[in-house]
Amino acid sequence: MNNKITAVLVDDHAVVRAGFRLLLSSGDKIEVVGEAARGEQAIQLYQECRPDVVVMDLSMPGIGGLETIRRIVQRDSEALILVFSVHHEQVYVSRALNAGAKGYITKNSAPELLTEAIAAIMRGECFVERGLLKNQQDPQPSNDHQAILAEFSPREFDVFRLLAEGMTAQKVADQLCLGHKTVANYATQIKKKLQVDTTTELAHIAVNLGMLQR
Missing domain, CATH: 1.10.10.10 (Winged helix-like DNA-binding domain superfamily/Winged helix DNA-binding domain)
Structure with a gap:
């Protein structure tokens, strides 16, 4: 019986996906069951594979990461999506979480943070890399x-x-x-x-x- 966490990787760069796969496959707890280069493919792949978690970038051709998150969650409110992005600005984090993502980490984070984040959202937690929301209580810009x-x-x-x-x-x-x-x-x-x-x-x-x- 396979008790591994199943994951789908979504990034428009094949080299990046290969790095994801290598990192996740280095342990014995996570199995990558599919890859997609854009959001439209990710939605179809999610419906076919029903993975435990989706690890995805935000910047992709086509409908883009935020819309992909929204559409997957619209189809499955229990979907677990972890954003793994180069963007560290709070506006991206907030929009991703509001769209339905359960976690957000950046690509310059320590490698082990990826598996830690996946484990956390599998436990039902929301995982955001430390420091990304550090300015949440800061005064907002004077304009709207x-x-x-x-x-x-x-x-x-x-x-x-x-x-x-x-x-x-x-x-x-x-x-x-x-x-x-x-x-x-x-x-x-x-x-x-x-x-x-x-x-x-x-x-x-x-x-x-x-x-x-x-």
Whole structure:
């Protein structure tokens, strides 16, 4: 009888997934039963494999990590999803947890933290890497940009993030597998909600919220 924890790995970089698999397979408690390179594949794989836990990145082509989390949890409210991301900013952690993730750790964490986090969420706990929410009680920015971003849909948030990083609308469309006109419409809505006119102003907002480095 196999009592191992079954896991599905979701990351658009094959080398990263190989590293995940090697790390998790080094012990005798976790078995990787599937891999996906994007959210759409992850949703299908989850339905086919019904793994105990999903370990996934947030930044992926297609529907993206946040929307993937939301859709998996929508289909299975008991789904256990651990985010393993390069993003350490609180806005990403909060959005991932609000979407339904049960844990969040960063890719620069100690290797053993991955298995520790999986064990914790399997026990029914919420596991967030120490320090990621350390500023939770700090005063919020004087404007209401953070509150507005909190109301963004996962797709709006992804478009905002990529535009703020300096991507053109066409590159955003390619990254998210959307039409150029669709991205342009999202960009217009986002700027209207944030009451700005340019992508430079979007970048300033992202910097002020700690999403980008100055």
